[in-house]
Amino acid sequence: MTPTVDSATDAVIIGAGAIGTAIAYELSRRGRRTTSVDALPAAGYGSTSSSSAIVRFSYSTLPGVTMAWEGMHYWLDWATYVGSADESGLARFVQSGMVLLKEPGGHHERCVPLFDQVGVPYEDWDADELRRRMPALDPGRFGPPAPVDDDAFWADPQSELPGAIWTPGAGYVNDPQLATHNLQRAAQRLGARFRFSTTVTAIETTAGHVQGVRLSDGSTISAPVVVNVAGPHSGSVNALAGLADTMRIRTRPLRHEVHQVPAPVRTDDVACPVADGDTGVYLRPEVGGQLLVGSLDPACDGHEWVDDPDDFNRRVTAEQFERQVLRAARRVPALGVPNERRGVAALYDVSDDWIPVYDRTDLDGFYVAIGTSGNQFKNAGIAGHCVAELVGAVQAGRDHDADPLVVTGPHTGLPIDMAAFSRNRPLHPGSSYSVNG
Numbered sequence: 001m002t003p004t005v006d007s008a009t010d011a012v013i014i015g016a017g018a019i020g021t022a023i024a025y026e027l028s029r030r031g032r033r034t035t036s037v038d039a040l041p042a043a044g045y046g047s048t049s050s051s052s053a054i055v056r057f058s059y060s061t062l063p064g065v066t067m068a069w070e071g072m073h074y075w076l077d078w079a080t081y082v083g084s085a086d087e088s089g090l091a092r093f094v095q096s097g098m099v100l101l102k103e104p105g106g107h108h109e110r111c112v113p114l115f116d117q118v119g120v121p122y123e124d125w126d127a128d129e130l131r132r133r134m135p136a137l138d139p140g141r142f143g144p145p146a147p148v149d150d151d152a153f154w155a156d157p158q159s160e161l162p163g164a165i166w167t168p169g170a171g172y173v174n175d176p177q178l179a180t181h182n183l184q185r186a187a188q189r190l191g192a193r194f195r196f197s198t199t200v201t202a203i204e205t206t207a208g209h210v211q212g213v214r215l216s217d218g219s220t221i222s223a224p225v226v227v228n229v230a231g232p233h234s235g236s237v238n239a240l241a242g243l244a245d246t247m248r249i250r251t252r253p254l255r256h257e258v259h260q261v262p263a264p265v266r267t268d269d270v271a272c273p274v275a276d277g278d279t280g281v282y283l284r285p286e287v288g289g290q291l292l293v294g295s296l297d298p299a300c301d302g303h304e305w306v307d308d309p310d311d312f313n314r315r316v317t318a319e320q321f322e323r324q325v326l327r328a329a330r331r332v333p334a335l336g337v338p339n340e341r342r343g344v345a346a347l348y349d350v351s352d353d354w355i356p357v358y359d360r361t362d363l364d365g366f367y368v369a370i371g372t373s374g375n376q377f378k379n380a381g382i383a384g385h386c387v388a389e390l391v392g393a394v395q396a397g398r399d400h401d402a403d404p405l406v407v408t409g410p411h412t413g414l415p416i417d418m419a420a421f422s423r424n425r426p427l428h429p430g431s432s433y434s435v436n437g
């Protein structure tokens with residue numbers, strides 16, 4: 001068969017996860033003819049499908065909080081943003097609020113001044129208010145987090161947590177894969193094309209400019225713009241473009257497990273996400289009377305870096321299930337530890353400072369939206385907007401490296417300085433170097 005060449009595309013987007021489809025939609029809204037290519041059979045089947053999809057504002061840096069606050073507004077009016085014509089229905093944003101437990105020296109100390117700066121509404125609860133508002137939680141101080149086979153893990157708490165920060169605007173999206181499908185359909189209505197079960201195997205270049213991509217079926221798509229939104233495969237796609245060692249910020253895959261357990265008594269007992277740095281886990285209500293239990297990467301656990309994103313253990317392990325669920329059960333004493341281990345094992349695409357890279361590259365026309373570090377699902381809409389603005393400005397001749405673009409948040413009017421997401425930034429000194437960004 002003669003290889004075919006598709007030349008009716010202005011921008012190829014590699015990856016149809018939450019961020020990739022949002023970029024396809026935002027570029028389509030600006031009149032660019034896009035083709036999204038994904039190795040998997042449908043949109044949102046990559047790391048997006050395992051996302052806990054928590055929408056929170058508790059980041060460690062000003063750009064992090066700004067993006068998250070702006071990003072929430074997309075979910076608030078999702079039907080208007082994506083339009084309602086998706087035969088599968090629309091994803092739902094459950095604006096349940098969120099509890100960030102306070103502990104001395106804890107994450108809230110970084111976030112609260114940033115909430116004040118950005119204008120994120122919050123309530124500062126003392127210990128009494130925490131007990132009154134969240135009676136299902138044991139307010140004891142158990143931390144710092146310890147391995148479950150350490151005596152310290154089982155020690156009785158000697159004091160109580162000082163309280164919590166309550167953000168009423170936070171919540172979670174009930175179905176991250178469906179949300180991605182919504183974005184796909186919205187983009188398709190504007191003419192965007194999607195090719196599934198197709199892998200990008202090469203990036204075509206001439207004299208420092210991207211020319212398009214070569215696909216696993218032998219065909220090529222020629223286009224002046226290519227965007228790498230390959231999630232945990234971001235590093236390998238950059239390598240295809242010859243960009244492996246050209247960025248100061250690198251990305252690499254990190255294995256993570258999220259577990260599912262029956263919620264205690266009534267789901268209402270933990271009706272919103274809870275971030276608990278004192279035990280090292282986060283909780284989130286799930287449909288069907290379940291709770292999701294994820295890890296906040298406490299120092300005692302170490303990191304499970306993965307060399308090959310196509311080759312990692314996709315099964316929930318007994319060790320991590322026990323560790324996370326027992327930690328959660330210290331905080332929620334009514335939680336049982338079931339015999340059956342349910343949950344997901346998936347990959348974060350982690351950048352060196354756990355802050356994403358939304359940027360151009362040294363290859364003209366080749367852009368990256370990578371290093372989402374387990375914390376960017378919530379930002380799909382605003383990340384799509386920012387990357388589309390960046391592509392428009394750089395393709396029109398702007399020297400973004402010398403004169404970084406500042407994007408205005410469409411909902412909040414807040415400035416988003418894209419220099420914060422540069423591939424060549426110094427490591428952000430304020431980062432938590434964790435999923436908290």
Ligand SMILES: Cc1cc2nc3c(=O)[nH]c(=O)nc-3n(C[C@H](O)[C@H](O)[C@H](O)COP(=O)(O)OP(=O)(O)OC[C@H]3O[C@@H](n4cnc5c(N)ncnc54)[C@H](O)[C@@H]3O)c2cc1C
Nearest residue numbers: 015017019039046047048051052053054200231372377378
């Ligand atoms: C366990 C877990 C929990 C999370 N919880 C939260 C949370 O609570 N809140 C939050 O905001 N974020 C969370 N995140 C992070 C969030 O889910 C991600 O940041 C987001 O989904 C990334 O979307 P993406 O489009 O960049 O990548 P992905 O969804 O990973 O999509 C990348 C796509 O690229 C495709 N691809 C890769 N290489 C190629 C190639 N060569 N050719 C063709 N296709 C290719 C893949 O098949 C894949 O579908 C979590 C992530 C995980 C893993």
